[in-house]
Amino acid sequence: MTTTTATRAPAPTGPAGAGSALAGTGTLVRFMLRRDRIKLPAWLLGITFFVVYYGAALPQLYRTEGDLRAISTFMTGPVGALIAGPGYGVDDPTVERLLVGIYGMYIILPAALMSILLVCRHTRVEEQAGRAELVRASVVGRHAQLTATLIVAAVANMVLALLIGAAMAGNGFDAGDGLLFGASVGAAGLAFAGVTAVTVQVTEYSRAAAGLAGVALGAAYVIRAAGDMLDEGGSALSWLSPIAWSQQTRAYVDGRWWPLALSVAFAAAAAAVGYVLSTRRDVGLGLFAARRGAPGAASWLRSSLTFAFRLQRAGLIGWGAALAAAGAIYGGITEPIVDAVEDLPADVIAVLGGDAANMLDGYLSVMALFDALLVGVFVILGVQLLRSEETKGRAEPVLATATSRWAWFGSHLTVLALGAVGLLVAVGGALGAATAISVGDAGYVGDSVAAHLVYTPALLVLLGVAALLFGVLPRAIGATWGVLGFGLIIGFFGPIMDLPQWVHNLSPLEHIARLPLEQLTWAPMLILTVIAAGLLAIGLYGFRRRDLETK
Amino acid sequence: MTTAMSVSGLVKTFGSTRALDGLDLSVATGEVHGFLGPNGAGKSTAIRVLLGLLHADSGRATLLGGDPWNDAVELHRRLAYVPGDVELWPNLTGGEAIDLLARLRGGLNKARRDELVERFDLDPRKKGRTYSKGNRQKVAIVAALASDAELLLLDEPTAGLDPLMEVVFQDFIFQAKAAGKTVLLSSHILAQVEKLCDRVSIIRLGKVVQSGSLTEMRHLTRTTIEAETAQPAAGLAELPGVHDVQGDDGRVHFAVDGEHLDGAIRQLTRFGIRSLTSHPPTLEELMLRHYGDELEANGGTHADADAGTGETR
Ligand SMILES: Nc1ncnc2c1ncn2[C@@H]1O[C@H](COP(=O)(O)OP(=O)(O)OP(=O)(O)O)[C@@H](O)[C@H]1O
Ligand SMILES: [Mg+2]
Numbered sequence A: 001m002t003t004t005t006a007t008r009a010p011a012p013t014g015p016a017g018a019g020s021a022l023a024g025t026g027t028l029v030r031f032m033l034r035r036d037r038i039k040l041p042a043w044l045l046g047i048t049f050f051v052v053y054y055g056a057a058l059p060q061l062y063r064t065e066g067d068l069r070a071i072s073t074f075m076t077g078p079v080g081a082l083i084a085g086p087g088y089g090v091d092d093p094t095v096e097r098l099l100v101g102i103y104g105m106y107i108i109l110p111a112a113l114m115s116i117l118l119v120c121r122h123t124r125v126e127e128q129a130g131r132a133e134l135v136r137a138s139v140v141g142r143h144a145q146l147t148a149t150l151i152v153a154a155v156a157n158m159v160l161a162l163l164i165g166a167a168m169a170g171n172g173f174d175a176g177d178g179l180l181f182g183a184s185v186g187a188a189g190l191a192f193a194g195v196t197a198v199t200v201q202v203t204e205y206s207r208a209a210a211g212l213a214g215v216a217l218g219a220a221y222v223i224r225a226a227g228d229m230l231d232e233g234g235s236a237l238s239w240l241s242p243i244a245w246s247q248q249t250r251a252y253v254d255g256r257w258w259p260l261a262l263s264v265a266f267a268a269a270a271a272a273v274g275y276v277l278s279t280r281r282d283v284g285l286g287l288f289a290a291r292r293g294a295p296g297a298a299s300w301l302r303s304s305l306t307f308a309f310r311l312q313r314a315g316l317i318g319w320g321a322a323l324a325a326a327g328a329i330y331g332g333i334t335e336p337i338v339d340a341v342e343d344l345p346a347d348v349i350a351v352l353g354g355d356a357a358n359m360l361d362g363y364l365s366v367m368a369l370f371d372a373l374l375v376g377v378f379v380i381l382g383v384q385l386l387r388s389e390e391t392k393g394r395a396e397p398v399l400a401t402a403t404s405r406w407a408w409f410g411s412h413l414t415v416l417a418l419g420a421v422g423l424l425v426a427v428g429g430a431l432g433a434a435t436a437i438s439v440g441d442a443g444y445v446g447d448s449v450a451a452h453l454v455y456t457p458a459l460l461v462l463l464g465v466a467a468l469l470f471g472v473l474p475r476a477i478g479a480t481w482g483v484l485g486f487g488l489i490i491g492f493f494g495p496i497m498d499l500p501q502w503v504h505n506l507s508p509l510e511h512i513a514r515l516p517l518e519q520l521t522w523a524p525m526l527i528l529t530v531i532a533a534g535l536l537a538i539g540l541y542g543f544r545r546r547d548l549e550t551k
Numbered sequence B: 001m002t003t004a005m006s007v008s009g010l011v012k013t014f015g016s017t018r019a020l021d022g023l024d025l026s027v028a029t030g031e032v033h034g035f036l037g038p039n040g041a042g043k044s045t046a047i048r049v050l051l052g053l054l055h056a057d058s059g060r061a062t063l064l065g066g067d068p069w070n071d072a073v074e075l076h077r078r079l080a081y082v083p084g085d086v087e088l089w090p091n092l093t094g095g096e097a098i099d100l101l102a103r104l105r106g107g108l109n110k111a112r113r114d115e116l117v118e119r120f121d122l123d124p125r126k127k128g129r130t131y132s133k134g135n136r137q138k139v140a141i142v143a144a145l146a147s148d149a150e151l152l153l154l155d156e157p158t159a160g161l162d163p164l165m166e167v168v169f170q171d172f173i174f175q176a177k178a179a180g181k182t183v184l185l186s187s188h189i190l191a192q193v194e195k196l197c198d199r200v201s202i203i204r205l206g207k208v209v210q211s212g213s214l215t216e217m218r219h220l221t222r223t224t225i226e227a228e229t230a231q232p233a234a235g236l237a238e239l240p241g242v243h244d245v246q247g248d249d250g251r252v253h254f255a256v257d258g259e260h261l262d263g264a265i266r267q268l269t270r271f272g273i274r275s276l277t278s279h280p281p282t283l284e285e286l287m288l289r290h291y292g293d294e295l296e297a298n299g300g301t302h303a304d305a306d307a308g309t310g311e312t313r
Helices: A002-007 A014-021 A025-035 A039-061 A065-075 A078-083 A095-103 A105-122 A124-129 A131-137 A144-170 A175-202 A206-230 A242-247 A259-279 A304-332 A334-342 A346-352 A356-391 A395-399 A405-439 A443-453 A456-472 A474-496 A501-505 A522-545 B043-050 B072-076 B094-105 B110-119 B133-145 B163-178 B190-196 B214-219 B258-269 B283-290 B299-309
Strands: B003-014 B017-028 B032-036 B058-063 B079-082 B151-155 B182-186 B199-204 B207-213 B223-229 B242-248 B251-256 B273-279
Touching: A025 A144, A039 A095, A039 A105, A039 A144, A065 A095, A078 A206, A078 A356, A095 A105, A105 A124, A105 A144, A105 A175, A105 A206, A105 A242, A124 A131, A124 A206, A131 A144, A144 A175, A144 A259, A175 A206, A175 A242, A175 A259, A206 A242, A206 A304, A206 A334, A242 A259, A304 A334, A304 A356, A304 A405, A304 B094, A334 A356, A334 A405, A356 A405, A356 A443, A356 A456, A356 A474, A395 A405, A395 B094, A405 A443, A405 A456, A405 A522, A456 A474, A456 A522, A474 A501, B003 B043, B003 B182, B017 B043, B017 B058, B017 B182, B017 B199, B017 B207, B032 B043, B032 B190, B043 B058, B043 B151, B043 B182, B079 B133, B094 B110, B094 B133, B110 B133, B110 B163, B133 B151, B133 B163, B163 B182, B163 B190, B182 B190, B190 B283, B199 B214, B199 B283, B207 B214, B207 B283, B214 B283, B223 B258, B251 B258, B258 B273
Parallel strands: B032 B182, B032 B199, B079 B151, B151 B182
Antiparallel strands: B003 B017, B003 B058, B199 B207, B223 B251, B223 B273, B242 B251
């Protein structure tokens, strides 16, 4: 079948031309499914597992009407808007409404992530590795790879929708709304598959392509959160975000399917842009020809420390800009939030902190935790970059110079530690400054920076865990994400989960005082710093003693 | 004669793979030493152990009088390394990579760097990923040769270089040799080894199976003789070390082990030599004897040759 289409390949237009551009798509789809036979089911079942788990755990957690009310009050207002969504039906809470309205965000995000990585994996990663060249040299049309990838992504998200629908029905909730929720999750996945179809065309590097799509996901999150904070049930601003479309289906409240049409249309439009861009570039290359650079290294680039900075610089700049922008947005909307809170019933205000000023302190402290988690992502990615320096064979020539293992690894750790502090200051400063301008009180600048900076020891512990794994068990470095994810769950949902204190204590972030709401406590920060130093030392020692992994 | 590098009984395993299985190697100061062997023989692994990038399970290695693992940094100041498959940083230019690697080694000879860049016809302003395979290789070669290292560890340095660049490379190795530098050159290009190397070690399955100068190796291996004699030559097949005798009226063709060449020629002269050609074994023939699995299968027939050639130091 493929050969017949190929013989028609020279025809540039018409049905034959279109057919040849897609030649081999079916084979590629099967090939991709075969390559992903473990990865994809793991993602799908993993995400579905959370739905099943929440469905089973939440009724245990919130046994009485009173428990449900307490959490819904907690989730009303800016905090809920920030970490969860528009909060439909939270005022009349049931378990399924809580699951969709609050935990649903953390089902949507992994689905988007799954799609981003899937599209990247089968397009740009293949091109960068040079494997796409082999494939394209056989009877495979120009658009076959992207088309096959998008088909696989669409199928994956559809299966996910069905699995989630089945899981909700299995939990004993209404099956129709369950399917709507599943479809909402799948639609978000599809939308970001579309976004990634564009980003993989733009840049030559798979890491940058995934990063760009991640930035789009982050922006969608920030826009949605800001929009949801402005108005209960979301504002016009929310509707600019693909994540909002999935949340606006209001499953289990008054379910509606039409917002998902936006998601599908958006995905289709993005994919179309991807196709157009792909015709303007060559296999393996980006949209823009690589620029030429300096003929020699700058004079400051002469030690392992400056070299580590040079390699991490792009990440630092990108994260710094993104975090500062997010901080400015979240700070800029504080005034309308304060106004909105003042209209809330007295008992709700009491839960939120008593009065508007106190409430703003609470907001800053939640934002600081949130930002610290994001800086944690930067830290882990930074160590993973180091790991890919090793596995891609770029560390080898460097370590064959007079650069010791200790200097190489230590330099990167130093850059990451200082970078984390710099990012905390940048985002804390931007948030504080925007808040100060918004509510007219300059004191918030210092408050916000301090509220962020206190997380430094916790982030150092995270860096220490990653360093320890890199030095001792490099293949398991991904486990650091578990520490961060645990910190996120405990940080945001811990207060409403019925867990023993020692479980809370396992998260390094829990030992940090939530400034400016709480009093600054030095002792835990000191202890965390000591623990971090120990972890880093073991990591460095381990790396000095192990084999370098070579290509 | 001082030794730049001496290795004995080196063992390195990766799980169930024995990449190095009791490797012995010795390289004298100022020598260009060829390191040959089939794919997967353990050449790169050996070089990485010598660089302290891998930790050997057992055995001893000394490099420039130091221990490759414990004195890595000090030794690296005095040596330069070219990997066989160079990976560059995608967002750094080739020129930046050259400078950086040289500076991290402890200094850069700017004039020499520029000369190398020019001779190798390298555009130093391109970003890492936009280099072709051969040009990536050149970046590492330039970085290594621009240094004043006294020892060069080269792991298939010219894989992917075009013939013109191969000549430039050989020029620089001759220069390095003239300057008294020691070179360990792992290569699959036999012509290159033949031209550049004073001594050669052939490694197979993690062990050195033959080591010595090319002349010595030739001597220890069979030479092919073709002769025309006045009367048909007889009695050759009975001589020790003579093999595969073929011949008819006046022409004879046989192979003879190096150490028995004298006897064979003596015998020939008795029949009146009219013409005589001898082919010393090419490096290729030497290599083929050690590559491939038939060696083990035919171990018996080759045992005499191998026994004599195992250690020639
Ligand atoms: N990191 C590793 N993990 C597992 N096995 C390895 C590793 N590195 C090398 N090996 C194995 O060790 C053996 C020797 O490999 P090595 O790279 O040293 O061969 P080589 O002589 O350099 O081959 P080539 O000529 O192909 O470059 C091979 O069997 C290889 O598969
Ligand atoms: Mg090799």
